[in-house]
Amino acid sequence: MAIGLHDSQVSNPVLRWIDQRLPVVTMMQKEYGTFPTPRNFNYFWNFGALALINLVIMIATGIFLAMNYQPHTAHAFDSVERIMRDVNFGWLIRYVHMNGASMFFIVVYIHIYRGMYYGSYKKPRELLWMLGVVIFLLMMATAFMGYVLPWGQMSFWGATVITNLFSAFPIVGPEIVTWLWGGFSVDNPTLNRFFALHYLLPFVIFGVVFLHVAALHITGSNNPLGIEPKGPQDTLPFHPYYTIKDSVGIVAYFALFALLVFFMPNYLGHPDNYIPANPLVTPAHIVPEWYFLPFYAILRAVPDKLGGVLLMFGSILVWFVLPWLDTSKVRSMRFRPVARIFFFLFIVSFFVLMWAGGKPAEQPYVIISQLATAYYFLWFLVLLPVLGKLEKPLPLPESIAAAVLGTKAVLGGGPIPQAVAAKPMEKA
Amino acid sequence: MADTMAPQMAQAAPGAHPGATKRDFLKLTTAAFAAVGVAGIAWPFVASMSPSRDVLALASTEVDIRPIATGQAITVMWRGKPVFVRNRTAEEVQEARAVPLSELKDPATDQSRVQRDSWLVMVGVCTHLGCVPLGQKPTDAKGDFNGWFCPCHGSHYDTSGRIRRGPAPSNLAIPDYAFTNDTTIRIG
Ligand code: HEM
Ligand code: FES
Numbered sequence: 001m002a003i004g005l006h007d008s009q010v011s012n013p014v015l016r017w018i019d020q021r022l023p024v025v026t027m028m029q030k031e032y033g034t035f036p037t038p039r040n041f042n043y044f045w046n047f048g049a050l051a052l053i054n055l056v057i058m059i060a061t062g063i064f065l066a067m068n069y070q071p072h073t074a075h076a077f078d079s080v081e082r083i084m085r086d087v088n089f090g091w092l093i094r095y096v097h098m099n100g101a102s103m104f105f106i107v108v109y110i111h112i113y114r115g116m117y118y119g120s121y122k123k124p125r126e127l128l129w130m131l132g133v134v135i136f137l138l139m140m141a142t143a144f145m146g147y148v149l150p151w152g153q154m155s156f157w158g159a160t161v162i163t164n165l166f167s168a169f170p171i172v173g174p175e176i177v178t179w180l181w182g183g184f185s186v187d188n189p190t191l192n193r194f195f196a197l198h199y200l201l202p203f204v205i206f207g208v209v210f211l212h213v214a215a216l217h218i219t220g221s222n223n224p225l226g227i228e229p230k231g232p233q234d235t236l237p238f239h240p241y242y243t244i245k246d247s248v249g250i251v252a253y254f255a256l257f258a259l260l261v262f263f264m265p266n267y268l269g270h271p272d273n274y275i276p277a278n279p280l281v282t283p284a285h286i287v288p289e290w291y292f293l294p295f296y297a298i299l300r301a302v303p304d305k306l307g308g309v310l311l312m313f314g315s316i317l318v319w320f321v322l323p324w325l326d327t328s329k330v331r332s333m334r335f336r337p338v339a340r341i342f343f344f345l346f347i348v349s350f351f352v353l354m355w356a357g358g359k360p361a362e363q364p365y366v367i368i369s370q371l372a373t374a375y376y377f378l379w380f381l382v383l384l385p386v387l388g389k390l391e392k393p394l395p396l397p398e399s400i401a402a403a404v405l406g407t408k409a410v411l412g413g414g415p416i417p418q419a420v421a422a423k424p425m426e427k428a
Numbered sequence: 429m430a431d432t433m434a435p436q437m438a439q440a441a442p443g444a445h446p447g448a449t450k451r452d453f454l455k456l457t458t459a460a461f462a463a464v465g466v467a468g469i470a471w472p473f474v475a476s477m478s479p480s481r482d483v484l485a486l487a488s489t490e491v492d493i494r495p496i497a498t499g500q501a502i503t504v505m506w507r508g509k510p511v512f513v514r515n516r517t518a519e520e521v522q523e524a525r526a527v528p529l530s531e532l533k534d535p536a537t538d539q540s541r542v543q544r545d546s547w548l549v550m551v552g553v554c555t556h557l558g559c560v561p562l563g564q565k566p567t568d569a570k571g572d573f574n575g576w577f578c579p580c581h582g583s584h585y586d587t588s589g590r591i592r593r594g595p596a597p598s599n600l601a602i603p604d605y606a607f608t609n610d611t612t613i614r615i616g
Contacts (some may be wrong), residue, residue: 107555161557279505282578362582
C-alpha cells in the first residue's frame with residue numbers, strides 16, 4: 001500500500017485505482033455485500049428497499065414533468081393537460097408520478113407498521129426510528145404540495161383547507177397563513193413557492209434517507225424475533241441472500257404499480273381535480289388524497305378548531321416518542337400475546353379512520369371517527385406504557401439460529417444453504 | 429459549550445464560578461453574535477415570502493350595487509377571495525336582530541356588522557378552514573339559520589353571517605369597506 005492510499009482489496013485495476021483514492025467500492029462491499037444481516041427476515045423487510053426505489057422513481061419522473069409544467073395559475077392546469085395529450089409519453093410519466101405517490105405511501109405505511117409490530121423503534125434504534133418519522137413528515141409535505149400543482153378544484157381547495165389549519169393557532173395564526181400564501185388567498189405566489197418546494201423537498205428526503213440508512217448500519221437490522229444476532233450463525237451476508245429476496249419483492253411491487261398505471265390510473269385520485277381551480281366555488285365534498293384520510297378524520301373528529309388541529313399533528317408527532325412510551329423489554333409482538341391483540345385493534349382503528357375520513361362530516365361518521373381517534377391515542381398513551389409493565393411475555397428463543405434451525409444450531413449449525421433450505425424463512 | 433481543554437489552557441476566573449473561564453465568556457459572546465447575524469441574514473428570506481407590493485396594491489375593489497334587488501346577493505372578488513354583498517329583506521334583518529346575544533357563539537349585534545341596515549357585506553370565506561359557504565343563490569342550501577351553510581365541515585351561519593352551529597369559531601368577517609355614494613361600495 002502506497003502512503004496515503006486506502007488499502008484496497010479490489011482486483012480490477014481501474015476500480016482499484018479509484019478505490020485506493022476514494023474507497024467507495026470497499027464501502028459498498030462492506031455495507032451491501034458482506035454486511036451481516038439477520039438470517040430470519042420475512043418479506044416485511046423488503047419495504048425499506050422498495051421505498052428507496054420509489055423515491056428514485058418520483059425524482060426521475062418529477063424532473064421530466066417539470067420540463068413541461070408551468071407553475072402559473074393561468075397555465076398550470078393547461079400545461080398538465082398538454083403533458084397528458086401532446087407531450088410524447090407525457091401521460092405515462094404523469095401517471096407514474098401520480099400513482100407513484102400512492103405506491104410510496106402504501107410502501108411506507110407497511111414499512112412503518114412493520115417497525116411498530118416488531119418493535120424496531122426500541123433501543124438502540126430510537127434515532128433510526130425518529131429519522132424515519134422525519135422522512136414521513138417530509139413526504140406528507142411533498143405530496144401535499146405536489147397535489148396542488150395541477151391546479152384543479154381539489155388542488156385549490158385542498159391547499160386552502162390545509163394552509164388554513166395554521167390559522168387555528170392563537171394570535172399569530174392568521175399572520176402565518178398570509179405568509180404561507182404570500183397573499184390573501186391561495187393564489188399565484190402560493191403556486192410558485194409550492195412548486196419550488198415540491199422540487200426541493202425530495203432531495204432533502206434523500207439526505208435524511210442517507211442518515212436513516214447510516215444509522216441502520218450502526219445498529220444493524222432488527223428481525224421478526226426481535227432478538228439481537230449473537231454471532232455469525234445468526235446472520236447471512238446481505239448479498240446474495242437479501243439482494244435476491246428484495247428482488248422478489250421488487251417484481252411484485254412493479255406488478256402492482258403497473259396495474260395501477262396502465263389499468264386504473266385515476267382510481268386512487270378524485271375526478272374533481274380535472275376541473276380547473278375556481279376560487280369562488282368550493283366542491284360539495286372536499287377530500288384529501290387517500291393517504292391523508294386517517295389524519296383528516298382525526299381533524300374532523302374534534303368539534304373544536306384548534307383542538308382538531310393539535311390532535312391531528314399530535315397523531316403523528318406521538319410516533320417520535322414511541323420508543324419511550326413502549327415500556328416492554330420485548331421487541332417483537334410475536335412474544336407479546338396481549339399487546340398483540342391491542343396492536344391489531346390499533347391497525348383497525350387506523351383503517352376505520354381512513355374510511356371515515358373519506359365520508360361527509362355528519363353522523364354516524366363523526367362518532368365513528370371519534371371512537372377510532374380515542375382508541376388511536378389510547379393505544380399510544382395508555383395501553384403501550386401499561387401493558388409493558390403488566391404483560392407476561394412468552395419465552396424468547398435462545399438465539400436466531402436456534403429458533404430458525406432448531407437443534408442443528410445447537411450442534412454448531414450445518415452448512416448454511418442446506419440449513420436454510422431445511423426450514424425456509426417464514427412469512428410472518 | 430463544554431470544552432475539556434479550556435480549564436487547563438486559560439486561567440480560571442477567581443471567585444464566583446469555579447471552572448468558568450475567560451475563554452468560555454468569549455465563546456458565548458461569539459456564539460451570540462453569530463446567532464444574531466444568522467437571524468439578520470435569514471430575515472430577508474423569510475420576509476420575501478410575505479405578500480409583495482404588487483399583491484398589496486391590488487387590495488381594493490369597487491362594486492356597483494344598483495343591480496342587486498332586495499333579497500338578492502352577488503359575489504365579487506377581493507384580494508383573491510369572494511366577498512358577499514347581500515341586499516337583505518326586512519324579514520331577514522328582523523330575524524337577525526331578534527336573536528339574543530346570549531345565543532351566539534361569537535356575540536355581535538347585527539347593527540355592529542352593517543353600515544346600512546339592508547346591506548350586508550362580508551368576506552365569503554368560512555372561518556373554519558376557508559371554504560366558500562353556500563347561500564348566495566336562491567337555490568342554495570342556506571343552513572338551519574336561513575343564512576349560509578358551509579358544506580365542508582357543516583358550519584351554519586345566520587342572516588347576519590354569524591356562526592350559529594358547526595366547527596367554525598367566528599362570524600364571517602366584515603372587510604373594510606365604504607359607501608362611496610348611494611350606489612357604489614369600495615371594498616378594501
Ligand atoms: C417524494 C417524492 C415526490 C412525491 C411524493 C410527489 C408527489 C406528487 C403528487 C401527488 C403530484 C400530483 C399529481 C397529480 O395529481 O397530477 C405531483 C405533481 C408534480 N410533481 Fe411531484 N412528487 C415527488 C417528487 C417530485 C420531484 C423530485 C419533482 C421534480 C421537479 C416533481 C415534480 C412534479 C411536477 C412538475 C408535478 C405537476 C405535474 C402533475 O401534476 O402531474 N415531483 N407530485
Ligand atoms: S371550512 Fe367551513 S366548515 Fe370547515
